[in-house]
Amino acid sequence: MHKVSVTLKFVSGAELLIKDEFRAQSSKKSGDLEFKHEVPAGTENAPLRMKELIENVRDNLVKGDKDQFYKDGKLRPGILVIINGSDWEVEDGPEYKVQADDVIEFISTLHGG
């Protein structure tokens, strides 16, 4: 299946939710995580949206209790998403159509990470 490669970043405590094996792939030396990730591209009728990408992250990258990242069809409140430097809420949020080489950043604003 055709795949799309995106850059994922997890910072400000969001990195604590990600499986340890991805730390080795990270290009950052600090606690932050940054690595390339491949996700199955959608079809012409159903292109890959942020919603599917986040579900892919939950299934493949998030360790432990998945509810800490995604619950009831929504990203956990308090986790911000930045797509190519802009708040995802100005970019259609979960409906945003993911493009190759997008840089997608997850920031936790929760107290204590």
Add this chain to the structure above:
Amino acid sequence: MCDADTEHKPILDTRLERKRVPGKCIKCKTAKPNVTIRGCLYCKPCFVSASIVKFRGALKKSNGRIDAQRRQQHGVSDPQRLMVALSGGPSSTAMLNLVVDYQQSVTQRSGDFVQPPYADIVVGHIDESALFNVPEGAVRSIADGRTFCEASLEDIFSASTDRDVLLQIVRASMASEKQPQQQNGGGFSAQIIRDSDNHTPPRERLRQLFSALDSDTSRESLLDAIRTFLLVRLARAHHCAVLLLGDSATRIATRVVSLTSCGRGFSLPFEIASESSWFDGVTMIRPMRDFIAKEVAFFNRWAGYASVVVPTFTTSAPVHASIDRLSESFVVGLDRDFSSTVSTVCRTVQKLEPRAEALAACPCIVCGMPAEPDAQDWRSRLTVGQAAAPASSSAGFDISSHLCYSCQNILHFSESGDSGGLVLPGFCVERIRDHTVSRPSASSDAEQHEVLRRQVEQFFLNSDDDDDDN
């Protein structure tokens, strides 16, 4: 960035000027927006400058109120030394940079000498490495060369900074006991012990104290209390009359729910106030009170300020791990679906005024916040408690009236270790001493009060009579 104030153009108050341009930044009305805050779209440069203006507005408002108060009390209001409480988290990191930027922008204005808003800005940090893994030196690098004052959590147990006395809880039971045969009646009693009786290192003592508590809710409350005590002491030691705290609007709204749920309603107005002078000689200001967590995160990202993750007892824990965690989840969840929840809660609670009764109340010996005088009686009318087991030792004295409702809860649910009851730090003894010396008791228990005063004093007879810590 420094001249955001001067660049800020006067806003023409016409309908045309205020009109939004769909899909464009609400300020410049030309750029593609990068962030949405409470339904308003901002581009990156407009968001950063709006944040600076907002911070300065909040800080100036607080400064104005404090200056007016000082002028009334002392006749003058010279610039004071300022301590910025820096945990290293996003909000305090943004606050430090914003206040330094403000100070510089005022002093660097061209031409005439302008008096800076503050005599000096120093950074105050509480090292929590005794309890949590924190990357070494990370917070110091945020302070970026400014005077960095540090205290460690375990300092509360180190004899070099406190007198070598400790307070050991003998009995802690919420059940009200009014049996006349019990000389030391009341649910909470304690005895003063000397640190030299036991050679436990301060870090170990601190860990023992926290591990004896029953829940992460209690641990977070006690950690808050210790952190506040140390910050106030640090500010006093460095002659800073003003202490800036980095509570964001999201944090304040969360604390309103969690403090109320923990039974801290009596002291709530002090703990979330924009300005509070509860602690003698140190005024606390919360200038980040108008920023929601999302604004802080975007501001730091775009202004290039790196912060660290400050762990707590419930880091990576499920939402039910503590009252604070659950309150945060509730508030943040509401704010996602109803985007002004946090600001509405904050604006509402900032109207809270402490009751005269709270202003006159004695500070709780554990948390230092006002303790409602009859917390124990009030509880006994509401709670069905089990009768307390007889105390193992009768050496203790009654401390019920020196504890706030919430700290009574914390002590009640704690476990006593093998070597006796929970051991509280020396500052609790200092606070009891302050109560007995400075606040004469009501005539009905004057005798008991005098007995307690004598008991406490004998521990201080051989100590140097240096400055008291609150």
